[in-house]
Amino acid sequence: MRTGFFLLLFISAIVSQGQLTITGQVTEKSGEPLLGVNVYLQGTYDGATTDIAGRFSFSTSEMDSLVLIASFIGFHDAILPIASKSQELNIMLKEEVSVLNAVIITAGAFNASDENQREVMKPLDIVTTAGATADIPGALNTLPGTQTVGETGRLFVRGGDGRETKTFIDGMLVHGEYGPAAPNTPSRSRFSPFMFKGMSFSTGGYSAEYGQALSSALILQSKDVADNNRTDISLMSVGGDVSATRAFKNSSLAGKVQYTNLTPYFELAPQNLKWDKAPTGLDGNFAYRLKTSKTGLLKFYTNLSTSRMELFESEIGNPEAELPVTVSSDYAHVNASYRELVSEKWGIRGGVSMTTSQDFASISDNSRDQKLNGGHVKFVADYQHSDRLAILFGGEVVKRSLDQVLSDETGPFLQNFDETLTASFLETEAFASSALAFKGGLRMEQNSLNGKTTLSPRFSTAYKTGTNSQISMAYGQFYQAPQTQIILTESSAHAEKAAHYIANYQWVKEGHSFRIEVYEKRYDDLVKYASIYESNTFQFDGNGYARGVDLFWRDNKTFKNMDYWVSYSFLQTEREYRDYPGSFTPAFASSHNFSFVMKKFIDEIKSQIGVTYSFASGRPYNDLNSEKFLGGKTPAYHDLSFNISYLYSNQIIVHAMVNNVLGINNIYGYEFADQPDNAGVYTSRAITPPAKRFIFLGVFITLSKNKGINQLPNL
């Protein structure tokens, strides 16, 4: 017994002295050997790294239940139990589809992200674009697929009207995203680009998660928890602002108060408009971010603003008669969103947003007073089955109630509606390999006002044709409620419809990007009417099309410290809708749009300069003195803008901007008198920018313990 015990011990000692040699080869699916793979026995030091032929060899004295692991970046680990005798192993690793190598569906989408080097835009690009005056739509208007419509300041995408583009912040729909403006002057987005860490500007074919936009979705992601305390002070020719950020352990609080008053500027720079009270505004933004766990984040954001302006507008037929115009707006938007990874495979996110606004505009005795209350609740779950298959689904309720009072000498005229839109969506993304991706989605919407249910399928796919190039295609159906005045007149008016077909080729190589995209868009169920206030003249069978080609080239490598991009869009579009007597090209559409944007940092003068040139071919306008409907054509639009940011010290920056440096007389269209004059001619007046040039000056000061921080990235 005792000897037996010793014998056992002895044998096991001998065996443990024995060596097992493990050799083999690691390849990928195609048979290509993999170099640098870590092949080892789990829980031990024993292992080797594969050579250029994918071969490895090592010996071990371990004997018990050996588990071999082959691990390599970009591939799934191979885990295999091995027998306790020397053998030759052939291991094949399966490629991992990851953010770094996976093909991205780019049809219709311009994404901006700090992280991903393969995106063609960065959030910062928005703010440094000359002529954009740090306005998100202003900067996006230098991208292909947009049409310059200078008198509105809004995003007109691929033959779509400005209202066909919707803005989403952290997944939540934003009502009333533009601030107020005097008649025929551009409005600005209420949301500052500095708030966002990423944005996706879709010119078509976007995800089933988003609805109620016929042409385009602007999807903005706000910043996460701030890491540093800082205080910023800006003194500008149009006002000033103070903002402060306080960072805590797992949360941050930021606030900004801005006061705008254009009176001093308008005193100095003559304006075409006769101002009584130049625009003044008070804006407050507050943001709170809380990390609820390692993966959970709660965001709270609110924007409060009030603004007012008064001016005189002369009557077209009788320039002597000056009519008083008042525009005022009070706006509040609250947005809370939350996201969390519930498990390795399940993620949830959701949010609530509320908007309330009161917009008032009057011209002499005629006025319009609109009171909007909007609410949005949304929930989304995503399930990551594997690196190759993901499913996303969710639901949302969007409420909108609008009260409008139109007044004229005959008295007030009240209209209102209360709309509840219930939507659910499902989308799945599948990768056949890192080079081939498919996305399919379905969105269902139900509208309480017309009782109708719509179903919109969306499909897209992308295929990597080479290391730097890919093709992508998208198809989708989109529904959107008609313009608010239509619903006010006839609440049962049903949604208008668009179908997008997009094909895209993209080539991106370190510092250079090239994109070409062709598209076809079909509009159906557009509202036609003889009078927008008389529902018995409504017909819902209008239609139209838009087709074109968008080109984009960007290069930030060829010239030192210099970045430039060139966009060109060709558009052909016609619609039969509204009170059109047939199919015509709408007044907001121009066939050719071109932009050149350049930014350069000049070390010698510690300054960044920016130049933007924009061109748009003439737009149709309806000449009342001509037999032909929409028969007039404006001259082409040109703008050359320039900006400079001078780094006075680490934390003080001086910024100046001038648009329309060349002083070109741009004409956006013509307005006509209501009645013809004695000679039977309708007097006309050109719609022009309120001033030939706009000049902006500002000093930006940052107070922070951390001297690496200043406002340069904001300019």
Next chain:
Amino acid sequence: MKKNLILILCMLCTSLTFANGQFEKAMGKNVPAMFAAETSEDLQAAINNLNRIGEAEKNRWEPYYYVAFGYLKMSEMYQTAEDKDKYLDLAMKAVEKGEEINPNDSELEAIRGYVNMIKLTVDPATRGMTYSGLAFGSFQKAIALNPNNPRAHFLMGRMQYGTAQFMGGGTDDACSSLFKAMVLFGKEEKSDNPFAPSWGKGSTEQSIKELCEKGN
């Protein structure tokens, strides 16, 4: 029987000390190999070895510290932003593994800042804002955790210098951090832990020579 018990116990002792010896031996071989590697192949092999040690030794953070350092070196061997990011992400993962074992450690915090500093240099124009905050934050925390960590001061100095280069401004702050690092390197005592990080003296000397003694 008693004798046998003792014998078995002794065998256990030796195997225990052997296990410890194995860690020291393996680290002693692979840490210098990582520092010495001049090709990405040699470097990957050393990193793989260190990763294996890390996975086998559940409570040693040092292997991951050197894995992170190895991937920082690796990122320097590649030119494209995509490649650099790939290795910097691996470096950050290694830092996080080390921190799980040894939270609130000045050396790991400093190397975390180092990874963020290099991430910044990949695309300073767009990443400046986010990553300068992250890097400065880590260096400050590393110094707070151990005011005598010369590497934290050295990295802080490099970061201050880079910021001054990019934003304009003098090298005073950077040099004072570098001089501080130099003083601390002089005082740094031999740690009980033979694998405690000890690199950086040469780089600090070099930096001082290049940045702070020009024209003086």
